[in-house]
Amino acid sequence: MKLxxxxxxxLGDASASRQLSRAVVEAWQAAEPGVQVTYRxxxxxxxxxxxxxxxxxxxxxxxxxxxxQKAEVALSEVSLDEFLGADAIVIGAPxxxxxxxxxxxxxxxxxxxxxxTFKYTEAGPQGLAGGKKVVIxxxxxxxxxxxxxxxxxxxxxxxxxxxxxxxxxxxxxxEGLAYGEEPRAxxxxxxxxxxxxxxxxx
Numbered sequence: 001m002k003l004x005x006x007x008x009x010x011l012g013d014a015s016a017s018r019q020l021s022r023a024v025v026e027a028w029q030a031a032e033p034g035v036q037v038t039y040r041x042x043x044x045x046x047x048x049x050x051x052x053x054x055x056x057x058x059x060x061x062x063x064x065x066x067x068x069q070k071a072e073v074a075l076s077e078v079s080l081d082e083f084l085g086a087d088a089i090v091i092g093a094p095x096x097x098x099x100x101x102x103x104x105x106x107x108x109x110x111x112x113x114x115x116x117t118f119k120y121t122e123a124g125p126q127g128l129a130g131g132k133k134v135v136i137x138x139x140x141x142x143x144x145x146x147x148x149x150x151x152x153x154x155x156x157x158x159x160x161x162x163x164x165x166x167x168x169x170x171x172x173x174x175e176g177l178a179y180g181e182e183p184r185a186x187x188x189x190x191x192x193x194x195x196x197x198x199x200x201x202x
Contacts, residue, residue: 001035003028004086008042008104009094016177017139020191021092024135024172027199028088038082042103047079048072049102050109079110084117088133091157095140099152108160117164127165134161134169135198137191141178170198 005025009015029035048054057069058076065073083089093100111117117129136157144150154171161169172194174187 001032001087002085003035003037003088003090004082005037005039005090006042006104006107007040007092008101008107009092010043010101010103011094015092015094015139016174016188017092017094017137020139020172020174020188020195021090021137023192023195024090024137024198027195028090028135031199035088038086040079040082040107042107043101045075047075047103047106047110049106076110079107080113080116083111084129086132088135090135090137092137093139093153093157095138095142095144095150095153098144098149100157112160112164125163127163130165130167132166132168134166136169136171138171138173138175139177140175143175145173145175172198 003025005021007015007018007021009017011018013019025037029037053068054072054076057065057072060069062070062073091104093104096102099105114120118125118127120126136154138145138154140150140153142149145154154173158169161167172191174191176183176187178184
């Protein structure tokens, strides 16, 4: 099985989402020996945001692209190939200002490609990237799950994945991380327990 592991926090080793996404991957590897992991650090890798320049790069014939356009297209192609080639995906998704990190949004814009991961039909949109299992590692300083303030975070990620045809989605959540030491410890404990439930070895 091929597993794509994505981190998007800008906080490095201090990041709760990075610690928990790593724990998910390690638990997955323990439960299913032989898992092949591809790791991408979306905060460290230089993903430009979707722009007229990036769209123009893709529409320009390969032999006419300048160096910047070539780099733009190469990154988009690698990202799409990694996504399509993965059987499973772990997404580290902290909440920044009530939504996902801009780095994660930039990645989504690279893999949400008409004709590749979705298409429109007379019956409406159809996802083309189904059959994958996704674990979203959701972290937040406050409490937002199921609230209007969380619609652009967890709910948004689920909506995007559903749009691409992915319905097998689990969430490992650690909220209230900024509420003090005890709430933070309890949130981590609950998240670790959830990971244990997802990857319990019979």
